[in-house]
Amino acid sequence: MNRLDQLRSQLLRNSTLVMFVLIFLFFGLQEPRFLQPESLGNIIKQSSFIGIAAVGMTFVLLTAGIDLSVGSVMYLAPLIAGFAMRNYGLDVEFALVLAIFAGLVMGAINAFFIVVLRIIPFIVTLSTLFFFRGAGTFLTQSRQLDFPREVLDFGLARVLGIPLPIIIFALVVAAAFVTLTRTPFGRHVYAVGNDINAARKAGINVDWIVFRVYLISSACAALAGFIVIAQIGRLDQSFGEGREFDVIAAAVLGGASLFGGVGSALSPLIGATMIQTVKAGLIFNGTNLYAQPIMLGAVIFAAVLFDSLRQMNLQKSRRRFIRPIQTETEPAERNKGPRHPAGAAART
Amino acid sequence: MSILLETRGLTKSFFGVPALRDVSLTIHEGRILGLIGENGAGKSTLMNVVDGVFPATDGSMFLRGLPYQPRSPADATGHGIAFIHQELNLFSNLTVAENIFVDAFPMRAGFIDRRSMRRETERLLASLDLEIAPDTLLDRLAPGERQLVEIAKALRSNPQLIIFDEPTSSLTARETERLFEVIRRLRDEGKTLIYISHMLSDVRALSDDIAVLRDGELVGSGPAEELDTSRMIELMIGRELAQLYPPKTAAPGRDPVLRVAAMTQPGVVQDVDLEVRAGEIVGLFGLMGAGRTELARMVFGLDEFAHGEIRIGGTLLRGQSPTDRIEHGMAFVTENRREEGLLMESTIADNIALVSLASYARTILRFVDAPKLSAVAQQMADDLQIKAHDIGGQPAKSLSGGNQQKVVIGKWLMRQPKLFVLDEPTRGVDVGAKYEIYSLMDRLAREGSGVLFISSEVEELMAMCDRILVMNRGEVSGEFGERPFKQDQLLRAAFREDLAA
Numbered sequence: 001m002n003r004l005d006q007l008r009s010q011l012l013r014n015s016t017l018v019m020f021v022l023i024f025l026f027f028g029l030q031e032p033r034f035l036q037p038e039s040l041g042n043i044i045k046q047s048s049f050i051g052i053a054a055v056g057m058t059f060v061l062l063t064a065g066i067d068l069s070v071g072s073v074m075y076l077a078p079l080i081a082g083f084a085m086r087n088y089g090l091d092v093e094f095a096l097v098l099a100i101f102a103g104l105v106m107g108a109i110n111a112f113f114i115v116v117l118r119i120i121p122f123i124v125t126l127s128t129l130f131f132f133r134g135a136g137t138f139l140t141q142s143r144q145l146d147f148p149r150e151v152l153d154f155g156l157a158r159v160l161g162i163p164l165p166i167i168i169f170a171l172v173v174a175a176a177f178v179t180l181t182r183t184p185f186g187r188h189v190y191a192v193g194n195d196i197n198a199a200r201k202a203g204i205n206v207d208w209i210v211f212r213v214y215l216i217s218s219a220c221a222a223l224a225g226f227i228v229i230a231q232i233g234r235l236d237q238s239f240g241e242g243r244e245f246d247v248i249a250a251a252v253l254g255g256a257s258l259f260g261g262v263g264s265a266l267s268p269l270i271g272a273t274m275i276q277t278v279k280a281g282l283i284f285n286g287t288n289l290y291a292q293p294i295m296l297g298a299v300i301f302a303a304v305l306f307d308s309l310r311q312m313n314l315q316k317s318r319r320r321f322i323r324p325i326q327t328e329t330e331p332a333e334r335n336k337g338p339r340h341p342a343g344a345a346a347r348t
Numbered sequence: 349m350s351i352l353l354e355t356r357g358l359t360k361s362f363f364g365v366p367a368l369r370d371v372s373l374t375i376h377e378g379r380i381l382g383l384i385g386e387n388g389a390g391k392s393t394l395m396n397v398v399d400g401v402f403p404a405t406d407g408s409m410f411l412r413g414l415p416y417q418p419r420s421p422a423d424a425t426g427h428g429i430a431f432i433h434q435e436l437n438l439f440s441n442l443t444v445a446e447n448i449f450v451d452a453f454p455m456r457a458g459f460i461d462r463r464s465m466r467r468e469t470e471r472l473l474a475s476l477d478l479e480i481a482p483d484t485l486l487d488r489l490a491p492g493e494r495q496l497v498e499i500a501k502a503l504r505s506n507p508q509l510i511i512f513d514e515p516t517s518s519l520t521a522r523e524t525e526r527l528f529e530v531i532r533r534l535r536d537e538g539k540t541l542i543y544i545s546h547m548l549s550d551v552r553a554l555s556d557d558i559a560v561l562r563d564g565e566l567v568g569s570g571p572a573e574e575l576d577t578s579r580m581i582e583l584m585i586g587r588e589l590a591q592l593y594p595p596k597t598a599a600p601g602r603d604p605v606l607r608v609a610a611m612t613q614p615g616v617v618q619d620v621d622l623e624v625r626a627g628e629i630v631g632l633f634g635l636m637g638a639g640r641t642e643l644a645r646m647v648f649g650l651d652e653f654a655h656g657e658i659r660i661g662g663t664l665l666r667g668q669s670p671t672d673r674i675e676h677g678m679a680f681v682t683e684n685r686r687e688e689g690l691l692m693e694s695t696i697a698d699n700i701a702l703v704s705l706a707s708y709a710r711t712i713l714r715f716v717d718a719p720k721l722s723a724v725a726q727q728m729a730d731d732l733q734i735k736a737h738d739i740g741g742q743p744a745k746s747l748s749g750g751n752q753q754k755v756v757i758g759k760w761l762m763r764q765p766k767l768f769v770l771d772e773p774t775r776g777v778d779v780g781a782k783y784e785i786y787s788l789m790d791r792l793a794r795e796g797s798g799v800l801f802i803s804s805e806v807e808e809l810m811a812m813c814d815r816i817l818v819m820n821r822g823e824v825s826g827e828f829g830e831r832p833f834k835q836d837q838l839l840r841a842a843f844r845e846d847l848a849a
Binding site: 178182183184187188190191193194195198199201202203204261262 | 421422433437438439440441442446450451453455458459460462
């Protein structure tokens with residue numbers, strides 16, 4: 001392989017990152033202010049909402065599942081916490097814990113239908129998408145819920161000068177990273193996504209693994225919802241609506257596969273920040289407000305296209321060559337290959 | 349020579365149907381036992397009882413003289429018994445080390461202890477002479493290396509008895525040889541091994557003792573020296589098989605049904621010319637990786653090629669489309685019937701009907717004439733003697749390998765193709781079913797189809813073909829048109845460059 005080919009395969013292998021850098025340069029060259037720390041900090045802060053939920057979604061996607069209910073969990077979990085704060089004077093910290101607990105309960109409902117009743121995740125979470133939001137609408141009679149003031153003090157707090165959402169986003173990504181790479185549970189999540197039957201045969205408790213990923217997904221969604229509400233201090237009926245697609249898009253854009261087994265804790269980080277970068281960039285360079293969704297769609301499409309090109313390229317490079325490609329300069333050296341002629345050649 | 353495991357009067361019935369009858373087998377320590385038998389003879393059932401997958405209905409087992417009743421595979425592992433299944437139980441997105449320890453990660457302070465996992469993996473791989481970094485993704489390994497990783501995983505629990513079920517079916521000749529070295533070395537280190545296979549030559553090459561099962565009964569066992577291949581076959585099928593192959597009744601005609609000229613794809617095949625006439629069986633021989641399957645895939649329009657022509661019955665085929673090839677009367681039976689040839693979950697009848705659905709569509713809305721189609725499918729199943737009780741209700745996966753292969757062939761027969769491309773049609777199929785597939789092949793030729801028969805077993809090609817082409821490194825290295833063929837000439841052509849190098 002010559003140097004150009006090597007470069008090309010390196011670029012393709014890291015297509016998501018390349019894309020990320022290109023997007024940055026694209027907007028940065030047009031508007032240098034875009035690259036200032038303040039604007040970058042804002043991008044990360046704004047992407048934390050989708051990003052935190054996308055971390056949970058990544059666990060689900062790794063097992064080849066899907067969770068469409070996250071947008072409604074984002075709404076219902078903070079709502080329950082808000083009720084408790086207003087009616088029972090619950091402190092903000094406990095309200096946060098309560099929101100996460102409510103998320104876990106909703107995740108358990110999803111998981112119960114998926115694992116125990118063996119209904120496919122798409123159907124289960126599509127139903128709970130309506131059910132959770134419906135429950136919230138019923139509780140509030142679709143009125144807006146105003147949170148006590150303390151919640152804003154909490155949400156707008158900074159630790160060492162860093163806004164709280166960024167810190168929580170970082171902690172969630174770090175925890176997910178360690179869990180996925182360093183614990184048996186994390187490695188089993190990958191195994192289940194790769195081959196669920198083989199995982200069963202290997203003695204892995206597949207049901208319990210799958211159960212837990214839905215708990216994690218809902219808990220992350222609840223946390224994400226609460227963090228945003230804590231920035232704005234009120235919760236209206238449409239909050240989180242349609243966000244499940246942003247969340248899935250972020251995870252997939254960052255490299256998680258819908259077919260399971262592929263992705264990492266960095267996927268949601270990369271994906272969510274990339275989407276937010278484009279959104280912010282389009283505002284910076286003054287793109288027509290109504291044209292922005294089109295641009296965003298185009299970027300997502302391009303990223304996914306690059307990814308499938310990369311996959312095709314990888315497949316091609318793994319194709320078996322059984323005879324040397326005849327060129328004048330290259331002698332037929334592969335014939336004297338080591339013990340696995342086909343395998344060895346396929347890996348070059 | 350002490351006895352490691354003994355079964356006494358082992359019987360296992362499923363819903364009253366006996367799968368094992370009164371099997372009393374002794375397995376000697378430090379030896380390799382070859383276990384053979386046709387599909388459905390009870391080999392897997394016997395090994396599953398030993399491995400604790402299910403209990404025996406009757407009879408008992410003794411491990412080193414003590415009663416042995418495994419409750420689960422994990423329990424069997426605890427007793428020092430490891431079972432390496434035909435289908436590898438590995439995860440391509442995990443590393444080699446993670447695959448080996450997937451069911452029991454070493455832990456330290458609540459996290460996976462990667463250092464000790466790596467160290468242990470290195471030790472296990474070294475004991476198999478496998479030079480792979482423990483952190484390599486499994487995805488990057490060749491099939492033979494994966495097989496060895498599975499063995500390393502089995503060795504982790506330091507088993508005394510290791511059972512191999514058809515381990516070589518996806519391996520190249522060299523990988524197989526390497527596996528045999530490993531198995532022999534494990535034996536020399538004092539381990540006991542059971543080797544289950546259809547490849548009688550492999551069993552011969554490897555085994556110290558041989559046991560033969562037929563219809564759930566142990567019909568013969570003893571030291572390998574006392575059982576030659578023909579005796580093994582005799583015991584397996586329960587009758588003396590004067591011939592392994594049916595007499596040839598077809599004679600090649602004159603009209604070519606397939607003509608391939610100068611087919612080239614850089615890195616794969618070079619300048620291949622090939623002709624198959626009506627009623628002719630043309631063999632394509634070569635070592636694994638010689639390019640036979642690749643050539644067949646190009647002919648069938650599954651893979652691209654850079655230069656060359658394909659003509660079917662005089663019509664030049666353009667483009668790369670299997671649909672077009674099927675339209676022109678080509679049929680392709682692959683070696684991977686599980687992956688490419690059959691819809692495992694669908695019924696036998698649906699599988700047979702699959703490629704001829706369009707011909708049974710009626711009215712302008714193109715509804716399929718189901719009653720007529722199922723009648724024709726039933727007729728086909730009877731004709732091919734597919735052993736099934738209800739072809740409309742039974743899924744294809746419930747059939748034995750040989751019968752599955754007949755379903756695939758039957759599926760194509762419905763379209764009365766001019767050319768059959770059969771890629772390793774008898775792989776993983778027992779002796780009796782092989783005979784039936786050979787007869788079927790002869791019948792296809794007699795009825796006027798051309799047959800391109802790809803195989804790695806030179807004996808079956810010599811018996812069935814009118815002409816044999818030998819491939820080596822993507823080129824035709826020899827063509828033999830005179831029966832009887834000479835085995836050494838065929839092999840020499842297949843090994844050509846390896847000998848020269």
